[in-house]
Amino acid sequence: MQGLLRTGLVILRRHALHPPRRALNTRPPFVPPAQQTSMGGGLWMSDLSGKSVEEELAELMEEEEEEEEDSDEEGEEVDEAGKKPPTSPSFYSGRAAYYDQLAQIESAVAHTRSALKMLQLLPLPSFARESLPVRPAIWKTAKEMGEDLKVTMTSSRYRNMTRLLGQLNEYLRISIAAGCDDLASRTRNLLNIFESSTKQANLTRGQRKTLFVDHLGRSYTFGKRKTSTARVWMVPVALPREAVDVIDLEKVNSLDEAAAVLTSHPDRFHEPQLVPKSTILINNIPIGEFFSVPADRERVVRPLKVAGLLAAYNIFALVRGGGTTGQSGALAHGIGKGLLVHNPDLATLLRRTKLLRRDPRMVERKKTGRAKARKGYTWVKR
Structure with missing residues (x-):
């Protein structure tokens, strides 16, 4: 009974979805009830075309096979209504690109986790996790990531993406420490897509540059004070022959x-x-002519006096910006760093005297409603 019902539903579905392909030219002849075909304990009448049910089913099966072969040849799947299925499971969400990428990252995290568990690398104790090599990750901004995915990257979506990428970066640290090169390379290739292009510049920001002496014995340092900057070149003075x-x-x-x-x-x-003779030139002008105030000259030579090397170096400097006080402070900062390059043993002395520290004091900005930073305008009540 179930087989007959299934075949009947096939016929009904077929006739409902597809109109009859044969035109009715003649009226079928009248068949008495006694001559009707009995099938399965019930009476089944032939269809309007005069064909039996078996013939109709055979034709329908042949047509379905032909359509399946045609669809296989075209390489495209077509549903019963004749429409192509969507290319993505998230097609109807309106943000298919974002959810597809999120699903791929979740799949990568799950596969990496399962691989590390198979290698018995997860879970890790706290002391082992702390000893892993540091791999800082700087991801693209929400705007850059949204432009790549062509979606509006809100803060919540960006948070979800970075959270999954952070987990994947943690698994990468474990795989690198364990020596799983294949797993580490695949994970690294995926993370490189989402890492910022300015990663190296951001990591090196704030770090001291390595200072050195060139083949001519010169050191090049950079000093700052207020809005003034100073570029300083220092060369040891050759002692005169006896x-x-x-x-x-x-x-x-x-x-x-x-x-x-x-x-x-x-x-x-x-x-x-x-006693050697040294020269201090500032913008190609001797120090005595460039700084007319004695306090500025004393500020410039103070690092040399503290180190006991008052006439041991020829100094050439280029200063820009600010006034004489800021320029002399910037020059002293550059000279102190130059002394450290030539004599690393002076590091403790120069550091304790704060000659290697950039003076952070700046002029306070003017406020609205004030004559200067804090000075008020004169006001008389009467």
Whole structure:
């Protein structure tokens, strides 16, 4: 009975969805009830075309097979209503690109987690997790990620994406420490899609640059104070040769010869000039002419006095911005850093005297309704 009902439903569905393909040219002949075909204990009449049920079912099965072959050849699936199915399960959500990408990341997180569990790398104890190599991740901004996915990336969607990416980055740290190169490479390739292009610049921001001395013995440093900046080049001063000649008494036969030598070359026996001479040029101008205020000159040479190297270096500087106070402070900051390059042993001394620290004090900004930062306008009640 169920088989007959199923075949009947097939016929009804077929006739309901597809109109009859054959035109009715003649009226079928009248068949008496006694001559009707009995089938399955019930009376079944032939259809309007005069064909039996078996013939109709055979034709329907042949047509369905032909349509299935045609659809296979075209490579596209078509439902009963003749419509193509959507390409994405999230087609009707309105944000298919976002949810598809989210589903792919969730699938990657699940597969990576299962792989690490199979390798008995999860769960990790707290001490093992703390000893993992650090891999900082800087993701794209919500705007950049939204432009890539062509959707409006709200804060909640961006939070969901970064949360899954953070889990995947944690699994990458574990796989790298465990030596799973294949799993680590696949995970890294996926994370590189969502990492910011300015990652390296952001990671190196705030770090001190490595200072060095070039092949000519010069050091290049950069100093700041208020709105002034100073670029400083420092070169050690070459000590003068000792112009001392000792009289060889064995070669001098008499006092008259010694007196003749002293008379002909009186400068050969003076004490040597061991104090070197150095130059400090600021914008190609000597320090005495550039800074007319003595306090500014004292501020510039203070690092040299503290280190006891007052005339040991020739200094060439280019200063920009601000006034004389800011420029002298910036120059002192650059000289202090230059001394550290040439003499690393002075690090403790210069650090304790705060000569390596950029002075953060700045002029306070003017406020609205005030003459200056805090000064008020004169006001008389009467």
